[in-house]
Amino acid sequence: MELQLDQVTKQYGEKLAVDRLDMSLEPGVYGLLGANGAGKTTLMRLICDILNPTSGVISYCHQDIHQMGEQYRNILGYLPQKFGYYPEFTALRFLLYMSALKGLDRTAAAERSIELLKLTGLLQEKDKKIKTFSGGMQRRLGIAQAMLNDPYILVLDEPTSGLDPKERVRFRNLISSFSKDKIVLLSTHIVADVEYIADKIFIMKEGRFIKTGTLEEIISETEGIVWECEVSPVMAASMEEKYTIVNVKRKGDKTILRIVSEERPSKDAVKTEATLEDIYLHYFSREGEEPYGTAVSF
Numbered sequence: 001m002e003l004q005l006d007q008v009t010k011q012y013g014e015k016l017a018v019d020r021l022d023m024s025l026e027p028g029v030y031g032l033l034g035a036n037g038a039g040k041t042t043l044m045r046l047i048c049d050i051l052n053p054t055s056g057v058i059s060y061c062h063q064d065i066h067q068m069g070e071q072y073r074n075i076l077g078y079l080p081q082k083f084g085y086y087p088e089f090t091a092l093r094f095l096l097y098m099s100a101l102k103g104l105d106r107t108a109a110a111e112r113s114i115e116l117l118k119l120t121g122l123l124q125e126k127d128k129k130i131k132t133f134s135g136g137m138q139r140r141l142g143i144a145q146a147m148l149n150d151p152y153i154l155v156l157d158e159p160t161s162g163l164d165p166k167e168r169v170r171f172r173n174l175i176s177s178f179s180k181d182k183i184v185l186l187s188t189h190i191v192a193d194v195e196y197i198a199d200k201i202f203i204m205k206e207g208r209f210i211k212t213g214t215l216e217e218i219i220s221e222t223e224g225i226v227w228e229c230e231v232s233p234v235m236a237a238s239m240e241e242k243y244t245i246v247n248v249k250r251k252g253d254k255t256i257l258r259i260v261s262e263e264r265p266s267k268d269a270v271k272t273e274a275t276l277e278d279i280y281l282h283y284f285s286r287e288g289e290e291p292y293g294t295a296v297s298f
């Protein structure tokens, strides 16, 4: 029961959005981590057979997903990044409507909808119009609709975007509880989302995976990029211009800087273990300063 990507590429005109990616997914939670424009949504739309690869093949149990057609869609659940929520529908009516679109049997659909409203903590809200829902409630309803057909492959594009920290925790727990015996692929630009729930992390940049592995693997193979040094406030200011500073702490009249850098930033800097956030900032820190879409190479 394996989903396999073999040298999958997607080009929009000149723009290479997904670049010769290989992936092999068995049941588990997979986190796709990357900045805006990295290619996450494109990759997910390819996996959902909404886009066709420019080259390469995506297969499920050794069958090309595009050839499988409806048979593949029946085992797939998808929460798009941008999702129209039918503001005038109630939560329950929306799920029944989506069930009909997915061709589910009416009685089964009603039962399943109630079950999912319960699981997503929305049962009390089932008769309220979606336009009255908070962002978090809408996202929960989004995951509920993706689960209607009890999919074996669940694809969630930025499921936690726009959620406050408390809702984010709740959402992570929800995804974990759904993920048993399923392939769950979620994208995010928030490090903590994948840090806590992903069995395997793919850090994506410019259409490529620049790091792949479990959290522990990625951390243990990233050596010598994080430093701590104790400097005067004046020195701290000048180092901030030169380096990516991920944390600043005061200690008496000194400043302790946590710096991400491939070279030792100062003579007395001490090497420390990287966190996933350090690694992410190492690869993406300069991107925030660039206009959207023009990623810097590293």
Ligand SMILES: Nc1ncnc2c1ncn2[C@@H]1O[C@H](COP(=O)(O)OP(=O)(O)O)[C@@H](O)[C@H]1O
Pocket (backbone or CB within 6 Å): 012, 015, 016, 017, 034, 035, 036, 037, 038, 039, 040, 041, 042, 043, 293
């Ligand atoms: N329909 C499209 N036509 C042209 N370029 C696109 C299209 N969709 C996305 N892109 C470009 O492809 C790259 C990857 O986009 P996307 O997959 O949306 O990344 P992410 O989801 O990681 O933000 C970006 O540079 C984006 O501007």
Ligand SMILES: [Mg+2]
Pocket (backbone or CB within 6 Å): 040, 041, 042, 081
């Ligand atoms: Mg996206």
